[in-house]
Amino acid sequence: MSDDRDELAWDLLDAEVAYSCPGFDVRREEVRLPDGTETDFDYLSEPESVVVLPFTPDGNVVVIEEWRQAVRRVNRSLPVGGMEPEDDDREAAARRELREETGHEADSVAFLTSVEPANGVANSVLHFFVARGCTPTAEQELDHNESIRVDTTTLDVLREHIAERGIRDGRTTLGVLYYDAFGAEKS
Known part of the structure; x- marks a missing residue:
């Protein structure tokens, strides 16, 4: 053996x-x-999480602005959240998080990649998705400790903010740059 x-x-x-x-x-x-x-x-x-790069029908990106107590500032980012026991799979978790954090629902969701962002100090796993045809359909369903407002921007502006170090959230930076480098069916 x-x-x-x-x-x-x-x-x-x-x-x-x-x-x-x-x-x-x-x-x-x-x-x-x-x-x-x-x-x-x-x-x-921690539980595995999903990160969603959501595009509206006209090609804009739905982003959130959320208070992050650990760094004591509002953080502009993509919708992100932990997988929950009731999620049937990662795609279901991505759809749920998009709906809960932004009030938007997607026509389609496609898997991009999975990463271990800090595997020297954490067992975290992030699953990245692209969501298309995202439209507001409901109110946000925020957790008790979430302070989030929803906005839209263009992918170009999001890239500029990353390049200018205006976005410091690693999940958002990785999601946008991975999409640019390897993403599925580009808009």
């Missing part, structure tokens, strides 16, 4: 949730490194 285990892999000896709050946990693991050293490793553990 072959051993497919990578020589760089760590052995997990024990694990616990060191801290828990709505949205994420901090996990503490006791591990053994390849050289035999035993140590602790702490990381942020």
Whole structure:
């Protein structure tokens, strides 16, 4: 029998949730490194999330402006949210988050890519989608701790804000630049 285990892999000896709050946990693991050293490793553990690049029928992009307490400013970004148990799949989560955060619904949703944005300190996974034909159909359904206003802009203006470092949200920057480089059926 072959051993497919990578020589760089760590052995997990024990694990616990060191801290828990709505949205994420901090996990503490006791591990053994390849050289035999035993140590602790702490990381942020959170549900997978979806990021939506939503286009209106006329080609504008629906964006949100949201207060972000950690950096104490309003952040202009794409709609983003965690997957929930009632979501049938990632596309359903993308449609739900778009509707809840912006009040818009999409005619179509296409998968772009998945990334691990900070895999040295978190198990976060972001699934990026492009939504087309987005029209306002309902009121926002914000979580108790969300302060969001909805706006539209052009993709060119969004790119300019990224280039000028006016958008500092990594998920938005990555989503727009990935779409530009590799995106499905361009407008």
